[in-house]
Amino acid sequence: MDFVNAIILLLNYIFIPALTYGSQLALGAIFVTLIYGILRFANFATGDMMSFGTMATIIFTWYFQSLGVSLGVLPTALLAIPFGIIFMILYMLLIDKFVFKYYRHQKSPPVQFAMVSIGVMFVTQAVVRIIIGPSDRRFFDGEKFIIKAREFKEMTGLNEGLALKSTQVITIFVTIVLVSLLFWFLNRTKTGKSMKAYSDNEDLALLSGIDPKRIVLVTWVIAGILATIGGALYGLDKSFKPFTYFNNMLPIFAAAIVGGIGNPFGAFLGGYVIAFSEILLTYAYKKFFMYILPENMEPNSLVQLLSTDYKFAVSFSILVIVLIYRPSGIFKGKVL
Amino acid sequence: MVGIFQSWNIALSIFNLCLISAVMTMGANIQWGYAGLINFGIMGYTALGGLAAVLISVDPVQEAWRAGGFDILMSLWLIVVMILVIRFILKRFEKSKIRTYSIAAIIISGILLIRFSAEPGIEAIEAVDPAKTGFLGGFGLPIIFSWIVGALFAGGLAFIVGKVALGLRADYLAIATLLISEIVIAIIKHEDWLTRGVKNVIGLKRPAPYEVDLQTTDWFIKLVENFNSGKLSIIENLADRKAALNQLVIEGSSVFVKLCYSGLFLVVVIILLILTQKALYSPWGRMMRAIRDNEEAANAMGKNVVKQHLLIFILGSAIVGIAGAMLVTQDGLFTPGSYRPMRYTFLIWVMVIVGGSGNNFGAILGGFVVWFLWIEAAPISLFLINFFTAGIPETNALKAHLIESVPYFRFLMMGLGLLFIMRYRPKGILPEKIEIK
Numbered sequence: 001m002d003f004v005n006a007i008i009l010l011l012n013y014i015f016i017p018a019l020t021y022g023s024q025l026a027l028g029a030i031f032v033t034l035i036y037g038i039l040r041f042a043n044f045a046t047g048d049m050m051s052f053g054t055m056a057t058i059i060f061t062w063y064f065q066s067l068g069v070s071l072g073v074l075p076t077a078l079l080a081i082p083f084g085i086i087f088m089i090l091y092m093l094l095i096d097k098f099v100f101k102y103y104r105h106q107k108s109p110p111v112q113f114a115m116v117s118i119g120v121m122f123v124t125q126a127v128v129r130i131i132i133g134p135s136d137r138r139f140f141d142g143e144k145f146i147i148k149a150r151e152f153k154e155m156t157g158l159n160e161g162l163a164l165k166s167t168q169v170i171t172i173f174v175t176i177v178l179v180s181l182l183f184w185f186l187n188r189t190k191t192g193k194s195m196k197a198y199s200d201n202e203d204l205a206l207l208s209g210i211d212p213k214r215i216v217l218v219t220w221v222i223a224g225i226l227a228t229i230g231g232a233l234y235g236l237d238k239s240f241k242p243f244t245y246f247n248n249m250l251p252i253f254a255a256a257i258v259g260g261i262g263n264p265f266g267a268f269l270g271g272y273v274i275a276f277s278e279i280l281l282t283y284a285y286k287k288f289f290m291y292i293l294p295e296n297m298e299p300n301s302l303v304q305l306l307s308t309d310y311k312f313a314v315s316f317s318i319l320v321i322v323l324i325y326r327p328s329g330i331f332k333g334k335v336l
Numbered sequence: 337m338v339g340i341f342q343s344w345n346i347a348l349s350i351f352n353l354c355l356i357s358a359v360m361t362m363g364a365n366i367q368w369g370y371a372g373l374i375n376f377g378i379m380g381y382t383a384l385g386g387l388a389a390v391l392i393s394v395d396p397v398q399e400a401w402r403a404g405g406f407d408i409l410m411s412l413w414l415i416v417v418m419i420l421v422i423r424f425i426l427k428r429f430e431k432s433k434i435r436t437y438s439i440a441a442i443i444i445s446g447i448l449l450i451r452f453s454a455e456p457g458i459e460a461i462e463a464v465d466p467a468k469t470g471f472l473g474g475f476g477l478p479i480i481f482s483w484i485v486g487a488l489f490a491g492g493l494a495f496i497v498g499k500v501a502l503g504l505r506a507d508y509l510a511i512a513t514l515l516i517s518e519i520v521i522a523i524i525k526h527e528d529w530l531t532r533g534v535k536n537v538i539g540l541k542r543p544a545p546y547e548v549d550l551q552t553t554d555w556f557i558k559l560v561e562n563f564n565s566g567k568l569s570i571i572e573n574l575a576d577r578k579a580a581l582n583q584l585v586i587e588g589s590s591v592f593v594k595l596c597y598s599g600l601f602l603v604v605v606i607i608l609l610i611l612t613q614k615a616l617y618s619p620w621g622r623m624m625r626a627i628r629d630n631e632e633a634a635n636a637m638g639k640n641v642v643k644q645h646l647l648i649f650i651l652g653s654a655i656v657g658i659a660g661a662m663l664v665t666q667d668g669l670f671t672p673g674s675y676r677p678m679r680y681t682f683l684i685w686v687m688v689i690v691g692g693s694g695n696n697f698g699a700i701l702g703g704f705v706v707w708f709l710w711i712e713a714a715p716i717s718l719f720l721i722n723f724f725t726a727g728i729p730e731t732n733a734l735k736a737h738l739i740e741s742v743p744y745f746r747f748l749m750m751g752l753g754l755l756f757i758m759r760y761r762p763k764g765i766l767p768e769k770i771e772i773k
Contacts, residue, residue, distance in 0.1 A: 041507065042507040042508070042510065042511060099755060102759060109506070110505075110506065110507045111374060111506040111507055111510075112758070112762075113507075114374075114506075114507045114510060115685070115689060115754075115758060116755065116758055118682055118685065118686075118754065119751045119752075119754035119755040119758060120751065120755070121682070121751070122682070122686075122747045122748070122750045122751025122752075122754065123747070123748060123751035123752060123755070124751075125678075125744075125747045125751075126744050126745065126746075126747035126748030126749075126751060127748070129741060129744035129747065130738070130741045130744050130745070130748070133740075133741065134744070246678070250514070250515055250518060253511050253515070254515065257508070257511065261508075307526065309522065309525065309526035310522055310526065312518060312519075312522060313518070313519045313522040313523070316515035316516065316518055316519050317519065319512070319515055320500060320501075320512065320515070320516065323500070323501065323504065323508070323512055324500055325436075327503075327504065
């Protein structure tokens with residue numbers, strides 16, 4: 001019985017939160033990797049683009065709520081996400097037309113692109129804060145829990161409860177669907193294959209008649225979808241605050257590089273690597289060992305490898321280690 | 337200009353921060369403009385400079401040293417031993433899987449050992465009067481020394497970072513340095529025994545006199561009296577004149593203190609400017625440009641590219657470290673929570689790009705212009721909003737919302753400024769110009 005308790009404990013505090021957080025990171029990381037692989041620059045505006053998409057979603061959510069439209073037990077935001085995506089894509093295409101296109105035609109070095117994306121970051125940040133303000137916002141409605149901790153205890157008679165938030169299930173489910181669709185698109189359709197070809201070798205791709213404008217357009221559309229959904233899921237699960245989104249850019253970068261930049265599948269797994277290591281290393285295992293070990297061996301400290309303050313530092317350290325020992329990432333992306 | 341519109345006090349504090357920004361920008365400019373190295377870790381070096389200011393100037397907390405000093409020294413010793421062992425292994429053994437794994441094992445077990453040995457000491461130190469001290473304190477030296485120590489700290493960090501990350505391609509160097517600086521901030525924020533963390537350190541010593549002391553000093557009152565004799569002589573009543581003088585002395589004292597800081601900072605800026613200008617036109621400067629413009633060719637000519645990159649990375653970071661120490665000196669307090677990448681990394685980069693990379697005067701100009709706009713963006717945009725919405729009544733929701741979000745227009749201004757400069761004047765306001773003598 002103690003053993004089952006210990007497993008449930010780990011499931012509740014480590015596995016499910018890490019899976020959720022990892023899914024949110026994974027979507028962002030695929031976004032970074034796609035932009036890197038096809039448009040060839042490190043996009044420092046990642047976090048703020050995600051917050052823009054989330055903002056659009058929130059505004060539509062409010063609109064639907066004021067109309068009285070709702071999805072019952074599901075959050076209204078799910079209904080608003082498609083509209084948020086459209087806004088996001090429009091905003092991205094606008095930025096691409098006025099900002100990035102010029103540098104692409106000039107064939108500027110990636111560093112210049114990165115600098116420009118910092119300019120975009122400033123502007124996006126300003127736009128988001130001017131429209132919706134910098135404060136913390138929750139836009140979740142509908143049923144909050146699928147299984148409540150107390151109900152689970154009563155149901156199974158265990159000491160440890162397993163709480164399952166509906167946002168967690170939605171996040172994981174949406175991520176799986178979206179990512180499988182994306183991989184199907186990249187690997188099976190003609191456009192997806194031509195995107196891959198363009199990413200591998202631009203000149204060869206152009207020679208074989210691939211239209212670069214179309215590739216760029218499709219990339220921004222996919223990026224817009226990923227950014228909005230990733231951002232909105234994070235906002236639903238936690239809360240929306242522009243500053244947090246800006247900060248999330250860093251673990252997202254870490255995930256993309258750890259997985260191998262330019263490799264969408266690597267980025268997907270990289271998100272989970274980062275999330276799991278962050279949570280595994282900063283969790284206090286005291287209770288776990290209390291269940292597992294015989295009574296006289298119970299630990300009296302918290303058995304925490306690192307204090308939770310270092311959550312971010314963990315992912316960055318992993319990144320630094322990967323950069324030193326395997327600069328191409330765990331799953332062989334491009335060599336930096 | 338601000339002096340006339342707002343007050344001399346505000347004008348001087350903006351000027352002082354402009355000077356500090358100029359120093360930071362010069363540091364970043366050395367790395368980016370001379371050598372083409374991208375460093376997004378400016379925030380980390382600034383914070384280390386600030387840490388140096390705390391460690392140098394604060395009086396040591398005797399009680400804390402007694403409580404946990406021994407444990408801390410032991411852990412430091414353990415770290416040194418660990419590094420020596422790793423160096424020994426790296427030298428003695430051939431590169432192999434076993435070597436890598438054993439090094440990893442040493443690091444992990446070392447970290448665990450240090451955690452266990454330092455834990456009681458840290459707890460003891462943090463328990464010493466946590467509201468006031470709860471940390472080890474510093475050396476109790478004049479704070480000016482910290483400017484040099486800050487440079488050393490930042491240079492030391494840059495050495496480690498450079499060893500690790502300089503081999504990366506440009507935009508990944510940017511990401512790696514950004515993340516490393518976040519790690520530095522996380523450590524400064526949470527190692528309370530060293531820095532008091534988010535509890536902040538306040539009331540640091542000053543290199544300039546205190547306002548309160550000045551207000552009671554005779555020569556200063558005389559100075560203010562002489563300075564304002566014309567204004568004072570208009571007032572007939574003796575008591576009124578005295579009151580007016582008092583007011584002037586209070587105002588004058590804070591201006592005077594700020595002027596002292598400006599003088600000190602100006603000296604630093606001028607010294608750095610002379611040094612960097614000399615370096616730019618020296619054979620070394622030419623070599624750096626050669627490396628920047630064509631690494632392979634410079635390498636083929638027998639220049640040690642890796643070594644020079646590391647050197648310039650350290651130099652630039654050290655200058656940023658000086659600026660960090662200056663900043664804390666000026667504020668008189670150290671607030672680890674206030675180090676944000678937006679303000680201390682990206683804004684500095686906007687200054688470098690806008691001012692003109694590779695040109696020291698451009699860097700200083702960029703520091704001044706951008707900081708001035710950053711501070712004055714809110715008043716300017718408020719004026720603009722009021723101007724354009726003059727016809728709309730005050731109660732209009734849109735106008736109220738816009739006025740409420742005035743502080744965020746500074747981001748918009750910076751972003752647009754950066755984008756326009758990058759597009760239409762990619763070399764900055766004052767582009768790099770190299771005269772061959």
